[in-house]
Amino acid sequence: MTKPATILAQSGRPDRVQGSPVNPPIVLSSTYRNSGTEPGNIYARWDTETWNPFEQTLAALEGADFPALVHSSGMAAITTALHAARPGRIVAPRHSYHASLVVAREMAEREGGEVVTVDIANTDEVVSALPGASAVLLESPTNPMLELADIPTIADAAHEAGTLVIVDNTFATPLGQQPLSMGADIVVHSATKYLAGHSDVILGAALAATEELHQTMWDYRTHTGSVAGPFETWLALRGMRTLSLRFERITANAAELARRLADHPLVEAVAHPSLPDHPNHERAPRGCGVLTLRPKGGREAADRLVEATSLWLPATSLGGVESSLERRRRFADEAETVPEDLLRLSCGIEDIEDLWEDLDRALGVAVR
Ligand SMILES: Cc1ncc(COP(=O)(O)O)c(C=O)c1O
Numbered sequence: 549m550t551k552p553a554t555i556l557a558q559s560g561r562p563d564r565v566q567g568s569p570v571n572p573p574i575v576l577s578s579t580y581r582n583s584g585t586e587p588g589n590i591y592a593r594w595d596t597e598t599w600n601p602f603e604q605t606l607a608a609l610e611g612a613d614f615p616a617l618v619h620s621s622g623m624a625a626i627t628t629a630l631h632a633a634r635p636g637r638i639v640a641p642r643h644s645y646h647a648s649l650v651v652a653r654e655m656a657e658r659e660g661g662e663v664v665t666v667d668i669a670n671t672d673e674v675v676s677a678l679p680g681a682s683a684v685l686l687e688s689p690t691n692p693m694l695e696l697a698d699i700p701t702i703a704d705a706a707h708e709a710g711t712l713v714i715v716d717n718t719f720a721t722p723l724g725q726q727p728l729s730m731g732a733d734i735v736v737h738s739a740t741k742y743l744a745g746h747s748d749v750i751l752g753a754a755l756a757a758t759e760e761l762h763q764t765m766w767d768y769r770t771h772t773g774s775v776a777g778p779f780e781t782w783l784a785l786r787g788m789r790t791l792s793l794r795f796e797r798i799t800a801n802a803a804e805l806a807r808r809l810a811d812h813p814l815v816e817a818v819a820h821p822s823l824p825d826h827p828n829h830e831r832a833p834r835g836c837g838v839l840t841l842r843p844k845g846g847r848e849a850a851d852r853l854v855e856a857t858s859l860w861l862p863a864t865s866l867g868g869v870e871s872s873l874e875r876r877r878r879f880a881d882e883a884e885t886v887p888e889d890l891l892r893l894s895c896g897i898e899d900i901e902d903l904w905e906d907l908d909r910a911l912g913v914a915v916r
Pocket residue numbers: 621622623624645687691716718719737738739740750751752865
């Protein structure tokens with residue numbers, strides 16, 4: 549089987565005929581010459597050729613039988629995925645990306661259902677919430693607490709209960725884990741993050757395990773119009789070409805920083821799936837670019853730390869080539885079980901010693 553790095557470099561390119569370009573062209577056209585007598589593109593909300601190379605490449609990476617469905621954002625893809633479930637109760641990690649919970653609640657409550665939040669690392673708790681649920685939305689690692697789920701066990705129990713399994717694979721990327729092979733029915737991505745990888749695009753994608761789910765999501769995307777622009781999709785594919793190099797460097801940086809921070813005298817707590825004291829270390833994906841840090845001195849010290857860094861960019865989002873950090877509880881709708889002083893660090897591809905020096909110096913300024 550073709551390896552991920554090769555798929556990333558080679559997939560989605562034009563046929564190798566004399567004079568053909570190496571990259572797919574960006575087609576800017578809302579409609580197509582189509583008299584209805586022969587197959588072919590009709591209207592760009594339905595399908596447009598600039599999506600196809602991205603959609604095929606991501607499907608190959610995720611081991612999916614059907615092309616990915618590119619969306620205007622990760623949230624648009626999550627909305628589509630949730631819509632593919634029958635109305636009812638949705639089970640989700642208490643530390644899901646907060647907008648996913650907002651959308652799930654709105655959707656479930658409108659239909660007379662509810663969202664039940666669980667500790668996704670506690671498999672017994674998740675499994676006992678499944679009977680009668682229409683969908684379980686998994687994040688592993690969770691955003692921002694980096695809890696790890698036992699995806700195969702939860703997926704088996706969900707299927708027995710008739711519950712749709714949706715996995716948000718944004719943090720792990722398909723290089724870290726392939727949820728369809730672990731039992732997921734649908735995989736979603738904020739391609740804004742590691743896939744596109746350069747903090748210059750908002751984009752999402754959803755992938756299905758079955759043709760029926762693929763068609764349901766294709767219909768929803770098409771009818772609601774949560775479609776991506778050709779330029780954004782092209783940029784995401786361009787960024788994705790280097791995903792394997794970026795992800796390798798980013799996750800090596802994150803693991804090494806976590807290891808050093810764990811021994812830092814001014815640090816209260818550090819979490820990263822690679823650390824031996826992570827409670828579900830054995831469920832870790834092959835790499836994670838995010839780590840969390842709680843400095844000594846509480847919320848004030850955390851705020852000072854964000855201000856004191858010079859390389860680390862104070863910014864939300866993650867998955868870019870540049871390192872960034874933020875205190876998650878600055879957002880009013882972040883879960884109250886996320887500690888006030890928790891900083892989420894998104895590691896970039898910079899030199900590890902420069903990143904370390906900046907953090908170490910900023911800790912010295914922030915912790916009084
Ligand atoms: C895990 C996760 N899922 C989904 C999203 C939403 O993605 P987007 O901002 O592309 O809509 C985010 C955004 O931060 C995220 O972190």
